[in-house]
Amino acid sequence: MKKFSSVLLDWYALNKRDLPWRHTRDPYLIWLSEIILQQTRVSQGISYYLRFAERFPTPLSLAQAPEDEVLKYWQGLGYYSRARNLHAAAQSMNGVFPSTYEGVHALKGVGDYTAAAVCSMAYGMPYAVLDGNVYRVLARVFGLDTPIDSKEGKELFAGLAQKLLDSKQPGDYNQAVMDFGAVVCTPAAPRCADCPVAGRCKALAGRRVEQLPVKTQKTKTFARYFHYIYVRQGQKTWLHKRGAGDVWQNxxxxxxxxSTSSSEKWFCREDYKALFGNNKPILKVSSLKHVLSHRIIYADLSEVTLPPSFSLPRGFLLIPVRELKKYAVSRLVQKLLEKADLL
Ligand code: SF4
Known part of the structure; x- marks a missing residue:
């Protein structure tokens, strides 16, 4: 029987997606693409990669850019700690991307997966990647029901992935498994009828495709209720820069x-009055639900008009409305402002 890796490499040769970072062996650019693609769909990541690669073509150009500019380029991708880590990592390189697995792994924001991906694709080093796609493909093909989020499962899958790796073409093989998981062996409705490894797939033979892979923990989600207030004060408005230790830091x-619930009258709260006194808002000019990995944010945008002499406390910034576009905002705020025709 043909080796598993050969079947996948043959499949990849015929089905490889033409993606911009697949035309380079530059480790810096491959790392850039991998950081962008963490928690981002490929279709969305392409335009960000191209803009980043054009504006910051080298580690030095990224290291020397102000953080506000890097965040502005990142705007809309979410999980902004990735952008801050990217910037900090570039600043730690002294202009040269690391050339060893340990050096790449030591970069801020890089874990086992990213280090293996970059080293195999850029340097041809024999490190197998393990992401959600790889776990799913291996669990199904080999009929493994050890939970993938258990210590035992992680060791088992890491060992198997490494054993299956094609040491002559580790970069292509890694991309082949991930693409295969993304396109054929998908979480819901996998294309078993077109699958080149269907003949050896234990999950298919045992009718367990939908049950694999197995996970032990269910992620708990928390609801939060955010009420943003867009200020109208002549031709100006107020902004606030989020502080350290926060998902939207800076x-x-x-x-x-x-507020603590959807029914609370938040504009009667003391923290509202501390900002706006007795100036009442026009409620909910836009609203939306924003789902993050561990929480659901119910957000709305209201408006308040302030007299010319009114001032918000220290830490708030009064800016001309026409300059609003220059400030890096979270995807959530961007959508709320756009929905209300304010951006
Ligand atoms: S046969 Fe189906 S479940 Fe098995 S590897 Fe192929 S697509 Fe995945």
Missing amino acids: LYEPPLVE
């Missing part, structure tokens, strides 16, 4: 009041 947003 991004800008209109003043915000958080």
Whole structure:
């Protein structure tokens, strides 16, 4: 029987997607693409990769850019810690991308997966990647029901992935398994009828495709209620820059009041009054639900008009409305402002 890796490499040769980072062996550009693609769909990541690669073509150009500019280029991708780590990692390189697995792994924001992906694709080093696609493909083909989020499961799958790796073409093989998982052996409705490894797939033979892979933990989600207030004060508006230790650290947003439930009258809260006194808002000019990995944010945008002499506390920034576009905001704030025709 043909080796598993050969079947996948043959499939990949025929079905390889033409993606811009597949035309380079530059480790810096491959790393850039991998960071962008963490938690981002390929279709969305392409335009960000192209813009980043054009504006920051080398580690030095990225290291020397101000963080605000890097965040602005990242705007809309979410999970902004990736952009901050990218920037910090570039600043730690002294202009030269690391050339060893350990050096790549030591970069801020790089874990086992990214280090293996970059080293195999850029340097041809024999490190197998393990991401959600690889777990799913291996669990199904080999009929493994050890939970993939258990210590035992992680070791088992890592060992198997490494054993299956094609050491002559590790970069292509890694991309082949991931593409195969993304296109053929998908989480829902996999294309078993067109699958080149169907004949050896234990999950298919045992009718267990939908049950594999197995996970033990269910992620708990929390609901939060965000009420942004867009301020109208002549031709100006107020913004706030989020502080350290936050998912949207260093991004800008209109003043915000958080409530504990959807029914609470948040504009009667003390934190609203501390910002706006007795100036009442026009409620909900736009609203949306924003789903992050561990929480669901119910957000809305209201408006308040302030008299010319009114001032918000320290830490808030009064800016001309026409300059609003220059400030890096989270995807959530961007959507709320766009829905209300304010951006
Ligand atoms: S036969 Fe189906 S479940 Fe098995 S590897 Fe192929 S697509 Fe996945």
